[in-house]
Amino acid sequence: MNVLFSEKLIRKRVTEIADQISSDYKDREVLIIGVLNGSFIFCADIVRNLVNMKFKMDFISLSSYSGMRSTKKIEVVSKFKENVSGRDVLILDDIIETGMTLDFITKEVISKKPKSVRTCVLIDKRCMRKKDVSIEYVCLEMAANMGDDFVVGYGLDYNGCFRGLPYICKLKEFVR
Ligand code: IMP
Numbered sequence: 001m002n003v004l005f006s007e008k009l010i011r012k013r014v015t016e017i018a019d020q021i022s023s024d025y026k027d028r029e030v031l032i033i034g035v036l037n038g039s040f041i042f043c044a045d046i047v048r049n050l051v052n053m054k055f056k057m058d059f060i061s062l063s064s065y066s067g068m069r070s071t072k073k074i075e076v077v078s079k080f081k082e083n084v085s086g087r088d089v090l091i092l093d094d095i096i097e098t099g100m101t102l103d104f105i106t107k108e109v110i111s112k113k114p115k116s117v118r119t120c121v122l123i124d125k126r127c128m129r130k131k132d133v134s135i136e137y138v139c140l141e142m143a144a145n146m147g148d149d150f151v152v153g154y155g156l157d158y159n160g161c162f163r164g165l166p167y168i169c170k171l172k173e174f175v176r
Pocket residue numbers: 038064065070093094095096097098099100101102149150151152156157158
């Protein structure tokens with residue numbers, strides 16, 4: 001099995017990013033918006049490592065993928081419910097490719113006049129980027145030499161499967 005990001009590396013990077021978030025938002029209260037479904041494990045691990053800051057948690061559920069393909073149309077399955085106006089908002093997503101998803105959510109949040117908005121992703125597949133979205137916190141980067149393959153595990157799925165893997169690997173490890 002060719003593991004792309006091991007359980008140990010994920011744990012190390014999640015802790016480092018949570019420390020950075022804790023220090024940047026020290027003594028402030030943040031509204032964290034997780035993007036479902038893929039980010040549920042990432043969100044749970046990040047928030048359990050936050051210290052010296054308060055936060056409330058909300059979620060937005062989106063659907064833009066069918067199997068391994070982006071439908072290029074973002075469908076809002078359910079919206080966040082917290083009032084965003086005047087608050088520090090941190091959006092957590094599983095993986096950014098084209099940037100279409102994060103661009104959509106960021107604009108949605110900004111339209112509700114927050115005090116600030118930042119974004120945090122588990123994986124940045126930078127070679128696929130089409131939209132210029134700013135990301136303040138990147139846990140893991142898929143370097144160009146890793147290819148642009150579809151990845152699964154640690155919350156990321158293929159047609160709803162593989163979310164429970166403790167590591168992240170390419171889907172083709174399973175489907176040959
Ligand atoms: P983007 O809108 O092109 O940036 O795609 C981001 C969204 O597509 C993510 O929030 C994921 O839900 C999904 N996605 C993109 N690539 C992968 C992948 O390799 N594995 C699992 N989901 C992916």
